[in-house]
Amino acid sequence: MAVASPAGMRRGPRRKLALAAVAGLGLALSSGLPAAAAPKPSVKQLKKEISSLSKESDKLIEDYYNSRIALQKADKREKEARKRLDGAQEVLTRESTRLRSIAVQQYMNGGPNIANVFGGGTADGLEGMLPRLALTQHLVDQQYASLKGYAQVRDDFSRAQKEAAGREDELRDKVEDLEDRKSKAEKTIEKIRDRIDKLFEVPGARTDGTFVPQLPSGSDNITPRMRLVKTLIQERFDVPFGIGCYRSIQDGGEHPLGRACDFMLSRGGAMPSQQEIQRGNEICEWVVKNGKRLGIMYVIYRQRIWHVKNGSWRTMSDRGGTTANHYDHPHISVY
Incomplete structure (x- = not known):
């Protein structure tokens, strides 16, 4: 049996120590590294989320529908x-006028004033007061009937008043409930839209977050990436006044390269309505939110520009007009 040499015995412990040190260094280095980014959801995962959200959305829409019916009722x-x-x-006003007329007539004839009865008497106490009126029995009966009738009218009015107030409160509660259900449904629908958007693979996207340059193609002379952004915005926000993309004028911008589109909010250079201005705001918010994923380079709207590199809006110089200053459209450029 071979016997280990002293040198070999010395090398054994040293080697173990060295390996332990390397392992410890590797552990220290790995613990100091930033955590890996969460993997992007797969198409299968996205479809599963969409299915789940759709079921939730259907229930919320049903609740919203039932709430609308309840509100209408x-x-x-x-x-x-x-x-x-x-x-x-109307009846109360008519009977009050009639009763005042009786009181005035009685006063002018020198009899007791029944204004006190009119002011706060009840039907129960009328029989004790009426005999004191110095009138014929016929007049007494007539006045008694008028006062009793007035008391009934007054009570009917009071009940109607309380019912109307209760119904007004009920209506207010139904409106608040409907708005709450509508908000929940809209948020869920927005989540579904976001998941559907992510199902589209962005053309030319690299795993490191950069984008491969693209040539324009198709009859619209825009890049596949710009075409995807245009389609998503058109489907989500409608854009009723049209979308202008490629133009041959060499103005140093992205339009001649097929990498920009203008999403119009009015026609003929007119200032958009408040509703269309809000549509423009919503388009810009969505583009900024999805900018890095979709390869957005910059957005211009209402004399401001947002660039993906600095991630914030800044004011632009005045270019002299509604369209030139982008008040009637958001301009979106992609890489």
Whole structure:
């Protein structure tokens, strides 16, 4: 049996120590490295999320529908209650006028004033007051009937008033409930849109977040990447006044290269409506949110520019007009 030499014995422990040191160094280095970025969801994962969100969306839409029906019924009840209240008010006004006329006539004839009865008497206390009126029995009976009738009218008016107030509160609650359900449904639908957008593979995207330059193609003379961005925006935001992309004028911009589109919010250089201005804001918000994934280079809107490199908006110099200053359209350029 071979016997290990002293040198070999010395090398053994040293080698173990060295290996342990290397392993420890590797552990230290790995613990100091930043965590790897979370992998992008696969098409299968996205489809599963969309399916789950769609079921949630269907339930929210059903709840929203039922809430709308309940609101319509509450609105109808509120209108009916208000109509009854208006009718009771009309009768109350007529009977009040009639009763005042009786009181004035009685006062002018020198009899007791029944204004006190008119002011706060109830039907229960009327029988004790009426005999004191120095009138014929016929007049007493007539006044008694008028006062009793007035008390009934007054009570009907009070009930109608309370019902109308209750129906108004019910209607307000239904409106708030509907808005809450609508908000929840819209948020879920927005999530579904985001997941669907991610199903589209961005042409020319590298794994390191950069983008391969592309040539224009097709009859619209724009790059595949710009075409995807255009399609997504058109489907999501409609853009009723048209989208202008390629133009041959060499102005130093991205349009002649097929890498820019203008999403119009009005025609003929007119200032857009408030609704269209909001549409432009929403387009820009969505583009900025998805800028890095879609290969957006910059966005210009309402005399401001957002560039993916600095990630913030800054004001631009005045170019002298609504269109030139991009008040009537967002301009979007891709890499």
